[in-house]
Amino acid sequence: xxxxxxxxxxxxxxxxxxxxxxxxxxxxxxxxxxxxxxxxxxxxxxxxxxxxxxxxxxxxxxxxxxxxxxxxxxxxxxxxxxxxxxxxxxxxxxxxxxxxxxxxxxxxxxxxxxxxxxxxxxxxxxxxxxxxxxxxxxxxxxxxxxxxxxxxxxxxxxxxxxxxxxxxxxxxxxxxxxxxxxxxxxxxxxxxxxxxxxxxxxxxxxxxxxxxxxxxxxxxxxxxxxxxxxxxxxxxxxxxxxxxxxxxxxxxxxxxxxxxxxxxxxxxxxxxxxxxxxxxxxxxxxxxxxxxxxxxxxxxxxxxxxxxxxxxxxxxxxxxxxxxxxxxxxxxxxxxxxxxxxxxxxxxxxxxxxxxxxxxxxxxxxxxxxxxxxxxxxxxxxxxxxxxxxxxxxxxxxxxxxxxxxxxxxxxx
Ligand SMILES: [Zn+2]
Numbered sequence: 470x471x472x473x474x475x476x477x478x479x480x481x482x483x484x485x486x487x488x489x490x491x492x493x494x495x496x497x498x499x500x501x502x503x504x505x506x507x508x509x510x511x512x513x514x515x516x517x518x519x520x521x522x523x524x525x526x527x528x529x530x531x532x533x534x535x536x537x538x539x540x541x542x543x544x545x546x547x548x549x550x551x552x553x554x555x556x557x558x559x560x561x562x563x564x565x566x567x568x569x570x571x572x573x574x575x576x577x578x579x580x581x582x583x584x585x586x587x588x589x590x591x592x593x594x595x596x597x598x599x600x601x602x603x604x605x606x607x608x609x610x611x612x613x614x615x616x617x618x619x620x621x622x623x624x625x626x627x628x629x630x631x632x633x634x635x636x637x638x639x640x641x642x643x644x645x646x647x648x649x650x651x652x653x654x655x656x657x658x659x660x661x662x663x664x665x666x667x668x669x670x671x672x673x674x675x676x677x678x679x680x681x682x683x684x685x686x687x688x689x690x691x692x693x694x695x696x697x698x699x700x701x702x703x704x705x706x707x708x709x710x711x712x713x714x715x716x717x718x719x720x721x722x723x724x725x726x727x728x729x730x731x732x733x734x735x736x737x738x739x740x741x742x743x744x745x746x747x748x749x750x751x752x753x754x755x756x757x758x759x760x761x762x763x764x765x766x767x768x769x770x771x772x773x774x775x776x777x778x779x780x781x782x783x784x785x786x787x788x789x790x791x792x793x794x795x796x797x798x799x800x801x802x803x804x805x806x807x808x809x810x811x812x813x814x815x816x817x818x819x820x821x822x823x824x825x826x827x828x829x830x831x832x833x834x835x836x837x838x839x840x841x842x843x844x845x846x847x848x849x850x851x852x853x854x855x856x857x858x859x860x861x862x863x864x865x866x867x868x869x870x871x872x873x874x875x876x877x878x879x880x881x882x
Contacts, residue, residue: 537790537878541665546643551599551655552582553643558665560587562636565670566876568790569624571643573661575745575795580605580617581624582644587637592626598644604653605646607841614828614844617646618785620745620795625787625826627876629844630869666790668878676880678712679721679758680821681751681792685732687765688803692724695763707814708821711856711864715871717880721758732765734800737782745795748784752793759788759824759879760798761817767802778806781816783823790878799824810862818864822857825877827870829859845869 541558560567571579584593592613598605606617613626624641626634643663645656684692695701709719727750730743737744744767751760767779784796791797799820801813811819830848832841842850843857847867854863857870866874874880 537666537668539664540667541663543663545660546663548643548645548656548659548661550657551645553645553661555583555640555642556663557638557640560634560636560639560667561669563670564634564636564667566668566878567626567634567639568666568668568787568878569641570664570666570790571622571624571661572664572789572794573620573645573659575620576647577656577659578605578617578619578646578648579622579661580608580644580646581615581622582642584613584615584624584626584641585639586626587635587639592632592634593624593641595642598646603841605644609841616786616828617644618796621785621789621797623785623787623789625877628826628828628873630846630872631844664790666878668876671882673882674716676715676717676875676882677720678717678821678880679723680719681723681725681758681760683725683727683747683751683760683762683798685727685762685764686729687732687763690763690803692726696724704812704814704817707812708817711815711818711866712821714864715866715874717874723758727762731762734764734767737767737769737779737800744782744800747800748795748798749793751798757879757881759821760792761821762798762800763803763813764800765802765804767800778802780806780809780811781820783820786823786828787826787877788824788879811860812862815856815862815864819856822866822870822874825874825879827857827873830855830857831859833859845873 538561540560541556543556546553546556569581569584571581573579580598581593582598583595584591586592593608593611593615597608597610601608601610603609608615613628613632615624616622626632643661645659645661647654647656682692682695684690684695690698690701705722712719727747731747734742734744734747736742747762748760767782769779779802781799781801783799788799789797799817801816801820803813828843830843830845831851834840845867847869848855848857852858852863853861855865855867856863
């Protein structure tokens with residue numbers, strides 16, 4: 470086990486989307502979401518190993534096959550002493566983005582440990598995960614940033630204006646790690662499945678995004694009542710309005726009831742968390758869209774009890790390219806928090822932004838550690854008017870952020 474206390478401090482800064490108005494006060498800290506790292510940063514509790522059948526289900530790919538093409542698949546890529554062997558895939562001409570999905574077991578964390586572009590330059594430099602000052606959950610030195618997540622992790626390029634995916638042979642590998650309490654360890658032995666998706670370039674003025682809304686009964690809403698609930702539809706309209714600036718049209722919304730036991734998600738950071746179980750429910754019912762789950766509360770348990778309130782969480786940055794995995798969704802807390810500027814419409818827009826590949830423009834300042842900003846050149850640092858600022862109710866998306874979102878294979882044309 471590696472003990473990384475400075476790592477934790479910085480990780481918290483990249484994870485906890487604290488609200489500026491309350492972060493300096495005593496707990497409970499109000500947190501907008503967990504941004505780059507929804508994985509257990511704080512306390513894993515016991516070191517339960519998930520059973521084999523909890524492996525992410527990649528058997529039902531649901532991406533739009535018109536523009537997305539699976540260019541590589543490998544089952545059972547072996548990880549030994551934290552590292553997999555290299556794998557190669559050929560990226561065709563006219564490819565707009567490439568997504569590499571790594572699926573394994575809950576309680577294990579994965580991230581790309583290397584990725585060479587078609588011109589053999591580094592998108593992700595080899596060896597970064599073992600030397601990163603903030604640990605393997607976020608690659609600050611990568612020309613194309615990647616973040617580690619539990620169970621399912623996606624490397625996605627380009628996610629900033631300085632990167633272009635080049636045709637030709639790409640080479641990548643996977644780093645595996647585990648987390649127990651405040652300690653990180655190398656994954657000694659494991660296996661993951663790899664799917665690589667190439668998204669073709671499409672010239673189009675509008676992109677379309679389908680959403681699948683899942684209702685737990687939170688806030689009294691069901692699939693049937695939400696369709697006509699004025700307050701709820703007002704929030705959906707806020708989301709549509711924010712995405713209209715990116716020329717992303719929310720063109721299909723499915724309304725689906727799920728079990729009411731998920732109304733309160735008691736711990737989003739346990740290895741067998743009910744958040745991950747809930748995300749798996751977005752299987753066949755929800756083709757092509759991003760799965761959005763409405764709950765009453767998302768509780769963040771810390772070592773001494775409650776650590777704070779989460780308003781929303783995304784399964785990854787970006788989320789998996791298929792539905793039905795432990796990371797395939799965003800969750801939105803519907804319980805009202807008087808005094809907070811954010812409402813569910815803003816939180817939805819922000820979390821779906823993560824799911825489509827956007828990092829926070831600026832993370833919360835954390836005592837002593839340098840403040841982390843995104844790699845996007847046209848998002849001013851520390852600007853709370855931006856949708857992807859770590860907290861608040863900003864709505865603005867920059868031109869370069871819009872490109873990242875619109876390259877995501879979840880979008881249709
Ligand atoms: Zn966030």
